[in-house]
Amino acid sequence: MATIDDVAGLALRLPGVTDGERHGTRTWFVSGKAFAWERPFSKADLRRFGEQAPPGGPILAVRVADLGEKEALLAAHPEALFTIPHFDGYSAVLIQLPEVSAAALGEAVTDGWLACAPPALAQEFLGRSS
Numbered sequence: 001m002a003t004i005d006d007v008a009g010l011a012l013r014l015p016g017v018t019d020g021e022r023h024g025t026r027t028w029f030v031s032g033k034a035f036a037w038e039r040p041f042s043k044a045d046l047r048r049f050g051e052q053a054p055p056g057g058p059i060l061a062v063r064v065a066d067l068g069e070k071e072a073l074l075a076a077h078p079e080a081l082f083t084i085p086h087f088d089g090y091s092a093v094l095i096q097l098p099e100v101s102a103a104a105l106g107e108a109v110t111d112g113w114l115a116c117a118p119p120a121l122a123q124e125f126l127g128r129s130s
Contacts, residue, residue, distance in 0.1 A: 002097040002105050004038060004058055010109040011036055015125055016117065028109075031121070035112040036062045039094060041084075048085055055082060060095040062112035067091055069111070077104050091115070 004026060011017050011028040018029045027037035039061035041054055064070045073093050074081050080100035081093045095108060114122050 002100050002102065004060070004097070006102075006105065007036060007060055007097070007109060010106055011113070014110065014113045014117075016121055017113065030113055030117045033116040034063070035116040036060060036109055042086075045084055045086060055094075055096045056098055058097045060097055061087075061092050062095060062108045063115045064091050064093060064111060065115045069115075073108065073111075080104060081108070 008019060008026070008028070012019060014030070016030050020027055020029060022034060022037060025038035025040065027034050029035065037060070039059045040057065041049075041059070046054060064073060067089070070083070070091055070093055074083060077100070080096050081104075082096065083094060087094065092112075093108070095105065097105075100108075114125075117125070
């Protein structure tokens, strides 16, 4: 079972990452852009689930490069990744931390970082990790 502290460990290993708070939740930034953050459900989110139980938490939101990548990630990891109507048209996925594998979480956090990092920093990182 992954935790928010696991996310912090993964995120803070990436170049230029800062750990902060936004909207009252823990958030990880690169060059001032949020790429991963805790995402508790709002009352409106919970109403949209109706009689269906919402996914268990903690929940992490992670940016992705585009909507195509979002759809690919959702299809590749349906046991742990999901979306909600509030995220329709927005290039981010939600991750149910108790259900995600360590590999899928690491990939998602890194991909979120790559989606938000300045191109030169991302290229430098990709060159180092090849």
